[in-house]
Amino acid sequence: xxxxxxxxxxxxxxxxxxxxxxxxxxxxxxxxxxxxxxxxxxxxxxxxxxxxxxxxxxxxxxxxxxxxxxxxxxxxxxxxxxxx
Numbered sequence: 001x002x003x004x005x006x007x008x009x010x011x012x013x014x015x016x017x018x019x020x021x022x023x024x025x026x027x028x029x030x031x032x033x034x035x036x037x038x039x040x041x042x043x044x045x046x047x048x049x050x051x052x053x054x055x056x057x058x059x060x061x062x063x064x065x066x067x068x069x070x071x072x073x074x075x076x077x078x079x080x081x082x083x084x
Contacts, residue, residue: 018052019052019054019079020050020051020052020079020080021050021051021052021053021054021056021057021077021078021079021080022036022037022045022048022049022050022051022057022077022078022080023036023037023048023049023051023057023060023061023064023075023076023077023078024036024037024048024075024076024077024078025037025041025071025074025075025076026074026076027074028074033045036048036049037049037060037061037064050080054077057077058077061075061076061077
């Protein structure tokens with residue numbers, strides 16, 4: 001299993017961490033994460049798609065917002081590992 005799927009920072013062969021993005025669905029009142037996008041919605045963060053580019057994540061999130069406009073403001077792109 002890749003390190004990014006285990007919730008650890010993804011690394012290149014040289015060992016430097018890279019930035020990974022995930023699409024999340026947050027609770028309307030508490031703003032806690034309710035789900036992660038993996039082609040559908042899952043509550044398991046380990047199954048979430050880890051997207052390497054912000055632009056790709058933004059495109060996926062925009063499609064999800066178009067499909068569910070009522071929850072558009074709750075669908076976010078979030079960084080899960082900082083680049084070194």
